[in-house]
Amino acid sequence: MRKRIAESTQKRVILAGAGLVNAEIGDALVKLGIPVTYVISSDRALSQIVDREASVIIEKLFAGLDVELLKGEDIQEIEEKDGALEVKLASGKVLSGSCVVYGKGVRPNTGFLKGTGVQLNKGVVLGRYLETSVPGIYGAGDAVETDDILLGEKTLHALWPVAVEQANNAAGNMLGMEMPYGGDVLRNILMVFGQTIFTGGISTHDEGDVYRNVSDGEYSKIIVKDGKLRGFVFVGEGAVNPGVYLRMMRDQTDISSMINPVLHGTIAHADLYPSVFKVAL
Structure with a gap:
């Protein structure tokens, strides 16, 4: 270029x-x-x-x-x-x-699998143990569809850390270790034009209880349903501990009493598991 x-x-x-x-x-x-x-x-x-x-x-x-x-x-x-x-x-x-x-998106190259008996949708559809519909053939990575914890359906999770976790589980299952894969959540983080953009779960539209904060060119939004975090968008300094947001969604943590710190990005692991941190101290 x-x-x-x-x-x-x-x-x-x-x-x-x-x-x-x-x-x-x-x-x-x-x-x-x-x-x-x-x-x-x-x-x-x-x-x-x-x-x-x-x-x-x-x-x-x-x-x-x-x-x-x-x-x-x-x-x-x-x-x-x-x-x-x-x-x-x-x-x-x-x-x-x-x-x-x-740069208008990508799609899995699954054409070579047509007619093989491997179930295809947008990608290769995998079961709980990351096995395809053909016994003995497993998958992992950007081209596979696995359970999404929030959506309640299978979808593509084209992220490096997700691919690594799937690969570990798939390898274990191929060795007969019976390692079920619990699924994951959609998320993205990028730093462009002087700002950090961090999103996860339901982030493009509103549903459930929506909380927003706009201040000095920064933006934060969380979506909560039945007390559980269903999605978020941060533009700016945003979340201090991004991993906490993924943990809350994966574990379906009740955040009813923590709306303010979750919205303003100040939530920490210690807030989720106070008794554990007290013992550690």
């Missing part, structure tokens, strides 16, 4: 999509002094992991930076012209840039 930008008559990089990957690419380019234009089909940035209120705050981070955001648009045609790329959008608008980076 550096070579392409250096040789082009236009320095601007056009980013198709404003999801996790392109958010980090755009941040890196801006730090290098390279202007970027996001072309997104949705009506807001990071719509797959944050709610509308958080998107507004994230988009405000672009102010003062050489970042352009074009919403409700799609790239229709890319043509090399005069030492740069001419990019035609669905609206008829034409952009000029050094290169185009597509």
Whole structure:
């Protein structure tokens, strides 16, 4: 990409999509002094992991930076012209840039498994012991669907730590150790444009009891149902102890008496297990 930008008559990089990957690419380019234009089909940035209120705050981070955001648009045609790329959008608008980076999501490559008897959905569907529908064949990682603790259904959990845990369990089960996999929860954390964005569980919409806090360009929201944490969004300094939020969701901890520290990101492991920490001290 550096070579392409250096040789082009236009320095601007056009980013198709404003999801996790392109958010980090755009941040890196801006730090290098390279202007970027996001072309997104949705009506807001990071719509797959944050709610509308958080998107507004994230988009405000672009102010003062050489970042352009074009919403409700799609790239229709890319043509090399005069030492740069001419990019035609669905609206008829034409952009000029050094290169185009597509970051509009990924999907598991499971085509080679069709007709094998392995159950497929969006990914390879696994059972409690991470075995496929074909006995003796196990799975782990980004291409498999396992139980989601909050959703109550199987889904993709494309994260490195999840893949490691699944691989450990799958290996144990292949060795006959009977290690059931308890499932996991969706979450993401990234640091872009000077802010940390941390989300988990139900984060793109509201349901149940919703608590919000907006202050000095930072945003926090938690979703609670039946006293249990069902989802959260933090933009800014946010959660001091991210691991605590994952633990609360995995363990389905009753947080009815801890709403304020959970919302403001100050909750700690000691608050969840006070008796244990007293004994340790």
